[in-house]
Amino acid sequence: MSETQTLHAAFAAKIDAVLEALEAEAVLPAGVSRSNVTVEPPRDPSHGDLATNAAMVLAKQAKTNPRALAEKIVEKLSDDPLIDAAEIAGPGFINLRLANANWLREIGTIAALKGDYGRSVRGAGRTVNVEYVSANPTGPMHMGHCRGAVVGDALAALLEYAGHTVIREYYVNDAGAQVQTLARSAHLRYREALGEDIGEIPEGFYPGDYLKPVGQKLADEFGDAYVAAPESEWLGLFREKSVAAMMDMIRADLAMLGIHHNVFASEAELQAAGKPEAAEKWLRAHDLVYDGVLEAPKGKTPEDWEPVELPLFRSTRFGDDQDRPIKKSDGNWTYFGADLAYHMQKAEKADELIDIWGADHAGTVKRIKAAVAALSEGEGKPIPFDVKLVQMVQLLRGGEPVKMSKRSGNFITIADMVEEVGKDVVRFTMLTRKPEAQMDFDFAKVVEASKDNPVFYVQYAHARIASTRRKAAAENIHPADDSLDLLGEAELALVKLAAQFPRQVEAAAQAREPHRIAFYLYDLAAAFHAFWNLGNDDPSKRIILSDKVNLTQSRLFMADQIGQVIRNGLALLGVEAVEEL
Template identity: 90%
Template structure:
């Protein structure tokens, strides 16, 4: 194994080489598909250091049973001096026990690769478009947007680390009724800025104080030109100005979370460019849109329902339960029709699409997936498309629901959260549960200094290592990899946990689940704290032994590499490692 090749990559290559040999011996047919062959730690560490399913997934192609093929694999693997034992488990899994020299090399690999430890080429340069946040530009970013924003941003970083070029995209919904309401609300604040008493904000308008600066800017720019003017004269201008101001606010709010998008796609620009018409024409030419009668909503009895002929997309052809209209009866585009054109635009520029949506959009997933499936068919290539649904977060303070924000009018903003607990706490906490699971965010608990607070527990591991290094430096001892052979069983256990990081990155990227990295970091932090605590019961197991400089330097070298893995993992989550707490 070269000094910059990780252990999992090295043993995946060894398995591959053994399969090559079996092909040469005609035990396996030539060119057998190996895409599903995995090399990973077994679920139970007692079973060994690594496990492979090679015999299980290739036996059918070899026209034999998994156990027989596993015997052939074990026969060759057992001759490798870096493998202490190769054993068959169950119907054909192979467990490997590795020589300790492998783990010492892995410490050196982390030291050599540093920030690139765990980075892979598994993405093979396939471009992934990740669309996330995409909140309507009608107010500041709030808690309902925060979790999806963090999940999407961490997923984008994870995919890049795994070898994918990534496009981070925000879809600006600036063509619907809500932005018209925004313009009217801004006009109220504009009149207010000019001295008018506007009284109570009318129902249906946006009431938040965040519109006051926009009203002031409009007053400064236009004076009283539009105070008594008919709506037709100012609505478009005020809409464009208000949306631009809101997007500046949204970008600033996202920047507080360390989030920056590559592309902001405007629905208004999309429609002005005739993209929905082009999508409709293409779909009609492929018999995917037809003029038909819209069915009544399922499960509802509507006495005044009248069947209306509308252009319908054949979404039932792709698994939906009914065909969907792309235009309304007045000729305007439905949300689905506009979204279909938008996804068509994205599909032209990426190999894969991922959307991060709130769980309240679950009802539209099937139809959008049907649309992208149709586009894939038309483009002559499969375009994998995944929608990640993110559940809402309940805000608490010491177990009690949090009161609303004055700034927004009716919700807690991202700015409120970040200003109180910090970007890193918000980001890490949002990834401590699967996105489809409900989450409580308790302002008191997320800053608690305890093992029950994952943010603190992981940060504390890194800070503890930094503190240990400072204490050792005061004793004149620095980390060194010159005598790693002095490390024992306890250190090997810690290395094995750190060495899982590259595999965790690949698995998390493949599953599109960045929360796995947060879970892994907690486990690694727990492993380090357990190792550090050994010295509380046995003085000889303390990291710093002033009477044994070589062993201390080796233990420090290991600690440095554990800290590096923690930093790498935190960086994927958009969280900074701390030197002290």
């Protein structure tokens, strides 16, 4: 067993070795797949320290019943000095109770691996493209974008930690009507910067003050050259300049959250490169796009509605309720048409695609998945593609809703948010619920110093450990691992929970669910606070005992490794592990 092999990895290897031996004895057929064999903590800790489903998933291939195979596996494990007991439960699960030596060794493993404790090579060789945020470049980032931004960034970090190569991508929607409106709005501010009284911003334009600096910059660059010029002369230029200015603002806003993308893909450039046409050609060749007429809208048909022949994707083949147009009647690409071509562009450089979308896009998931599946299969490279839907966040202040409206210019920006409560509070809070669950963000509650505030509770655990180390150092007592056998059940219970971190990382990465790490950190912090509180009732349980230096050194060393796991977990979430609060 390697000195830096985590406990989970070591016992997964033990089980694999047992199965290898049973295969050599012809108890298991040669070459049997073990990909579904798991080794992880049981849901009920009273059942043991680890459990494996090996007998359950392999019995059919071994042409025996699970309990019979479990007995043979247990027989192989019974002589291992690091296993106190191997017990068969229910129809064939195997529960393992581990010797204390395992947990003492794991403390040293955490200390040796430091920031790499929990890092995995499970995803090595696979490139995953995670696309997140992708807000229209028409203004600063607001809270409607925040949750998806944090979820996407934490997922990207989690996948990297689990061994994947990750492309962090932002899709810039710079080819639609909204950027034309942006250009016209910027032109108003440009005229205003040159001294014109523009009055009330017209309905449908972007009214926010954030466009005033853009107008000033345009005035500085072009003078009055475009004040009275026809729109055809300045619209394209102002669109390009305005989108660039908005993207600079968006990058700055995201940087305040610690978010940085590798790739910014332009929809306008995608279309200029003819990618949608190429996708349509391929789809037509495979009878997945045809020219047809959409059904009339359900309910009362508008007076101006008339049937128009359009190129339609056969999305009903893939479970959609109707076939979907990839072009509009004016010849421009629909969002869906451009989007499917964009996903194929992403697939050229990745083995897997993950999109983080707002829940309001739920209706388009099935059809875009169908299109990507069709295109990628046709190209001979089937690409796994998943869409994570993120619910909106309701902003509250002391329980009262905070209104926001992007079009009116009256909204809470990410910059406002970070300046008021801090990056760490925003990021951790956004991961305290599953993305598909509704979330309230109360400005008052997220800064409370209480157990009910998860980010405070986790950071407080780390700060407590740091404070304890400083206090001990003042008494010239420092962490040491010379006498770890002095640690008792209370300390080992903490180590057992910390030792789950590598498996938590793998499971969260496999499920594509970074919020699992936040949940785990809260449980680990709660366990440490409970351990700390033992000393309030029983002085012998305190970490620092001036008259028992060896025990104090061991408890300090153990506490330091709990702190290390908290740091590693927080780093995955993009949150700082503070030394004091």
